[in-house]
Amino acid sequence: MNPRTLDLYGFAVPETVPWTLALTALLSIAALIAARRLQLEGLSLWQTAVELFCSWIRETVREVVDEDPAPYVPLIGTLMLFIALSNVLSVVPFARPPTAELSTTVALALVVFVAVPFYGIRRHGFRGYLASYVKPNPILLPLNLLGEVTRTVALSVRLFGNVMSGQLIGAILLVVAGALFPVPLLLLGLLTGIIQAYIFGILAAVYIAAALQTDAPSETPTEEVAPQ
Numbered sequence: 001m002n003p004r005t006l007d008l009y010g011f012a013v014p015e016t017v018p019w020t021l022a023l024t025a026l027l028s029i030a031a032l033i034a035a036r037r038l039q040l041e042g043l044s045l046w047q048t049a050v051e052l053f054c055s056w057i058r059e060t061v062r063e064v065v066d067e068d069p070a071p072y073v074p075l076i077g078t079l080m081l082f083i084a085l086s087n088v089l090s091v092v093p094f095a096r097p098p099t100a101e102l103s104t105t106v107a108l109a110l111v112v113f114v115a116v117p118f119y120g121i122r123r124h125g126f127r128g129y130l131a132s133y134v135k136p137n138p139i140l141l142p143l144n145l146l147g148e149v150t151r152t153v154a155l156s157v158r159l160f161g162n163v164m165s166g167q168l169i170g171a172i173l174l175v176v177a178g179a180l181f182p183v184p185l186l187l188l189g190l191l192t193g194i195i196q197a198y199i200f201g202i203l204a205a206v207y208i209a210a211a212l213q214t215d216a217p218s219e220t221p222t223e224e225v226a227p228q
Contacts, residue, residue: 014101014103015096016096016097016098016100016101016104019086019089019095019096019097019098020086020098020104023082023085023086023089023098024082027081027082027085034046034047034050053077053081054073054077057069057073057076057077057080058070058073060201060202060205061073061076061205064202064205064206064209065205065208065209065212066209066213067212071119072119072205072208075111075115075204076201076204076205076208077201079108079111079112079197079200079201079204080197080198080200080201081197082108083099083108083159083196083197083200083201084193084194084197084198086098086099086104086163086193087099087163087190087192087193087194087196087197088190088193088194090163090190090193091187091190097163099159099160099163099193100160100163100164101160102156102157102160104160105155105156105157105159105160105163106156108155108156108159108200109152109153109155109156109159110152112152112155112203112204112207113148113152115204115208116148116207116208116210116211117129117211119208119211119212120132120208120211120212123211123212129211132144132211133145151203151207155200155203155204158196158199159196159200162192162193162196163193163196
């Protein structure tokens with residue numbers, strides 16, 4: 001059996017799957033607990049940290065989309081938080097971070113791939129959004145479609161490559177130099193993992209902003225102003 005898979009009733013399951021499920025359950029439980037303990041006065045340390053994180057996400061997304069960020073904060077904030085915590089697992093002994101599996105990073109990139117046209121269609125309508133693919137010239141349609149695919153591939157491969165390279169370098173130095181020398185490198189890898197989560201979230205916001213700000217005409221009827 002492949003050391004990176006688990007034998008589950010005859011099926012080879014990647015060992016990142018249990019870690020992904022555990023991390024998802026942990027984040028879900030933490031979100032439920034945080035939502036039930038919110039209060040207006042006498043803020044706890046937990047609520048203060050949550051509000052600071054949410055405020056930072058809102059301001060970050062606002063700077064990218066240049067409008068009210070409320071519709072996009074849940075998606076981008078969740079992606080950043082999940083990826084950051086997944087990357088943190090890279091410095092935990094015997095842990096297998098979900099982002100060290102290409103299938104996980106591809107799935108995260110596909111979420112962005114689906115979200116971009118979703119927000120674009122909701123803003124401009126189906127026909128209005130599709131019209132953006134043939135501007136300024138219909139001959140650019142294949143290139144625009146190819147760009148959608150390539151940026152999705154780039155998102156997944158960039159995240160996977162950074163996490164895997166950090167793990168491999170740390171493992172090699174652990175064998176060659178002993179247990180103490182790789183510690184600074186692991187701390188650097190931890191910082192890099194958090195930065196990668198930030199970059200992934202920012203790129204997702206940039207792609208959504210591009211879909212929102214396309215010059216395709218909106219199908220939403222506008223109110224006519226009566227001449228005075």
